[in-house]
Amino acid sequence: MAREIRGGFASRLGFVLAAAGSAIGLGNIWKFPYVTGANGGGAFLIIYLVTVFVIGSSIMLAEFSIGRAAERNPVGAFRRLKGGAWVGVGYMGVITGLLVLSFYSVVGGWTIAYALKAVSGQLAGGDAASLGSAFGGFIGSTAEPLVYHAIFMVLTAVVVGAGIGGGIERAGKVLMPLLFLLILILIVQVMSLPGASKGLEFFFAPDFSKVTGDTIIAAVGQAFFSLSLGMGAMMTYGSYLSRKVWLPTTVATVTLLDTLVAILAGIVILPAVFAFGVDPAAGPGLTFITLPAIFNQMPGGDWIACAFFLLLCVAALTSSVSMLEVVVAYLVDEKNVKRTRATAGAGILIFLLGIPSSLSFGLLGDATWQGKTFFDMMDYLVTNILLPVGGILIAVFAAWVAWPRIIEEVSGWAKASFPLANVWRFVLGIVAPIGVLVVLINGL
Ligand code: TRP
Numbered sequence: 471m472a473r474e475i476r477g478g479f480a481s482r483l484g485f486v487l488a489a490a491g492s493a494i495g496l497g498n499i500w501k502f503p504y505v506t507g508a509n510g511g512g513a514f515l516i517i518y519l520v521t522v523f524v525i526g527s528s529i530m531l532a533e534f535s536i537g538r539a540a541e542r543n544p545v546g547a548f549r550r551l552k553g554g555a556w557v558g559v560g561y562m563g564v565i566t567g568l569l570v571l572s573f574y575s576v577v578g579g580w581t582i583a584y585a586l587k588a589v590s591g592q593l594a595g596g597d598a599a600s601l602g603s604a605f606g607g608f609i610g611s612t613a614e615p616l617v618y619h620a621i622f623m624v625l626t627a628v629v630v631g632a633g634i635g636g637g638i639e640r641a642g643k644v645l646m647p648l649l650f651l652l653i654l655i656l657i658v659q660v661m662s663l664p665g666a667s668k669g670l671e672f673f674f675a676p677d678f679s680k681v682t683g684d685t686i687i688a689a690v691g692q693a694f695f696s697l698s699l700g701m702g703a704m705m706t707y708g709s710y711l712s713r714k715v716w717l718p719t720t721v722a723t724v725t726l727l728d729t730l731v732a733i734l735a736g737i738v739i740l741p742a743v744f745a746f747g748v749d750p751a752a753g754p755g756l757t758f759i760t761l762p763a764i765f766n767q768m769p770g771g772d773w774i775a776c777a778f779f780l781l782l783c784v785a786a787l788t789s790s791v792s793m794l795e796v797v798v799a800y801l802v803d804e805k806n807v808k809r810t811r812a813t814a815g816a817g818i819l820i821f822l823l824g825i826p827s828s829l830s831f832g833l834l835g836d837a838t839w840q841g842k843t844f845f846d847m848m849d850y851l852v853t854n855i856l857l858p859v860g861g862i863l864i865a866v867f868a869a870w871v872a873w874p875r876i877i878e879e880v881s882g883w884a885k886a887s888f889p890l891a892n893v894w895r896f897v898l899g900i901v902a903p904i905g906v907l908v909v910l911i912n913g914l
Contacts, residue, residue, distance in 0.1 A: 476541070476803070478710040485711050486723055487643055488788070492703055493728040494646070495789030496577050497696040499653075499782055500757045502732040503739035507750030509688050510680030511672040511740070517681070517689035519729070525690075525905065526697045527725045528897040529861050530704055532868035534717045535879040537708025539872070543799035544702030547709065551872045559863045560800075563702035566856045567796040568816070570701065572823035573848045574790055575626065577754070579618030579828075580609065581783040584758060588775035593762040598746035602759045609755075610832035619828050620821055622783075626790040627817035630798055631810050646788070649781040650731070652774070656738045660745070660764055669741030672750065687913035690906060691854035696728055700857030700864070703792040706799050716886050717879070738764075754845075794820070858910060862903045869899030 479485040506514050540547035545560030587593050587608075596604065609615055660666055694700045708717075735757075742760040743750050752759070761778065765771035794816060801812035826834060830843035839847060868876045873895065881888040888894070 476710065478712065482712075482715045482720070485707070485715065486720055487646070488792075489698075489704060489707055489720065489724045490727045491646060491785070491788030492698045492707065492792035493696060493724055493789070494731045494785055496574060496581075496782070496786045497692070497789070498728065498732040499735040499785065500577060500754070502692065502696065503736050503743075504751075504753055504756040505688055505692050506673065506736055507740065507743065507756060508753065509685045510677060511750070512674050512676035513678045513681050514685055514689050515673065515736070516676050517686055518693055521690050521693040522697065522725060522729055524897060525861075525865075525902045526693045526699060527721050528894055528902060529694075529699050529865050530697055530725065531717055531721045531880065531894065532864055532876065532898055533699060533702065533704035534708035534711070534721065535876045536864065536868060536872070537702075537705035538711050538713065538717075539875050539879045541709050543709065543803045544705050544796060545800050546803045547702070547705060548867070551875060552867070556867060556871065559860065559867065560702065562856065562860055562863075563700075563705075564797055564800045566701035566852060566860060567703070567793045568820055568823060569848060569856070570852045571626070571790055571793040571820045573827040573845055573852075574786070574793065575622045575820065576615065576619045576824050576828045576845070578622035578626075578783065578786040578790060579615055579620075580758060581779050581786055582621055583608065583614065583618045584762075585776050585779035585783060588762070588765070588772050588779060591772060593765070593775060594772055595766060596762070598748050598759060598763045601762050602748070602752075602755060605755050605758050606831075609828075610835070612829065612833055615828045615831070616825065619824055622786070622790070623817050623821045623824075625787055626794050627813045629787060629791045630794045631813040633809060645781055645784045649778075649785055650734075652778050652781060653731070653734050653738060655774075656761075656764060656778075657734065659768055660738050660741050663741065663745035663764075663767075665745040666741035669744040670737070672744065673736050673740045683909070683913040686909050687854050687858075690858055690909050694857035694861050695853045696732060697725065698789065698792055700860035701793075702796050702860075702864075705864075706796050707792065709799070718888055718890070854913075855910070858906050862906050865898040865902040869895050 479488065536547055536551065540550040542550055543560070544563040545557060548556040548560040593601065698704055739757055739760055740750065742764050743756065746760060746763050748756070748760055762775060765775035768774055794813070797816040798809060798812045801807040801816065802809050827845040827848055830837070830845040834844055837844065842850060877891055881891065
């Protein structure tokens with residue numbers, strides 16, 4: 471009944487693409503390379519991969535299961551399956567959704583701006599230094615990035631407003647494979663640059679002397695961020711999924727695709743960083759500076775750049791809709807607000823919340839706290855604290871509070887038992903909470 475009223479994914483493929491679309495986004499192509507760069511390369515990569523495959527995939531399965539068992543947004547899901555204080559974890563997810571989208575949308579806006587700059591020839595001919603100052607000038611200005619932030623939020627809201635199936639399921643079915651193809655072309659291009667191999671060495675050769683508590687937190691946080699975990703986004707998607715689908719293969723597919731795209735992005739960006747003499751720890755500008763420098767060396771580079779940034783924007787949109795969907799599903803399910811109104815209201819609120827993040831690259835650049843601007847603080851709070859804490863709570867809930875209902879969701883409906891059930895429960899109930907908690911306490 472609930473499923474008919476709330477809408478749902480029409481097919482297993484549609485669901486896998488939507489979940490992979492949520493996972494694959496700016497986190498892979500913009501964030502992963504610069505966070506890897508700032509954290510010393512190879513050793514970070516190893517910690518990241520271990521977290522993704524052991525803890526991340528387990529929590530993704532837990533989120534899908536909780537969502538499908540309850541057929542509700544995170545707040546409603548915890549209320550239905552247990553109630554009490556656990557409902558707070560759902561509220562935390564909704565609030566995290568507002569916060570994460572507020573700064574994600576700012577960067578999403580940059581991708582639109584860069585697609586337009588590419589066709590109008592504004593990126594042509596520059597070297598890394600001039601591209602770097604052009605980027606700094608753009609994000610440091612006041613009105614222009616805010617306009618693009620607004621456009622990105624409108625696009626996100628339009629897709630979410632159209633509902634599951636209508637908007638989300640369709641978005642990206644053709645465009646994601648295209649993005650993938652473009653990344654492969656870029657790899658070929660970047661490998662021909664002199665000095666590229668130094669970047670590969672930086673990326674793949676681990677130097678554990680560079681690992682600190684902060685490195686590990688950053689790796690764990692990035693794993694949660696990249697897989698869209700810890701705030702109920704995957705839970706909400708799971709709530710729209712048919713009981714016929716066997717969840718573990720879906721989790722494996724999404725985790726592998728997400729990791730593949732992150733690594734391929736690293737193979738493009740980090741060699742380019744070394745070839746063009748950019749500092750690998752240069753931060754959020756890394757992708758926006760090195761990629762145009764690569765495009766400038768390619769015939770028809772302006773058009774390839776435009777196509778790339780448009781596809782990156784689409785990848786960002788299929789992620790941003792999953793953040794907004796959490797907030798909207800909460801308002802629709804729990805507060806009986808109409809989908810269109812909920813989407814518009816939440817969209818405007820998130821746009822406003824994002825304004826100081828955008829301004830922190832210019833006007834508010836000097837307003838720092840412990841060396842962090844407003845944007846840095848939002849990112850740190852969400853990625854390194856709220857998502858890991860939310861993830862642990864989801865894991866503990868699945869393993870210790872609602873286990874019978876959760877395991878039934880994985881091996882009951884599809885009539886295929888889950889051979890790794892005990893390992894999964896051990897990771898959720900023991901490894902993930904203790905591991906992540908130790909990392910958090912150590913780092914803070
Ligand atoms: N995973 C997405 C990316 O890599 C971002 C994202 C979408 C996300 N939904 C999320 C991050 C929920 C945290 C929580 O770009």
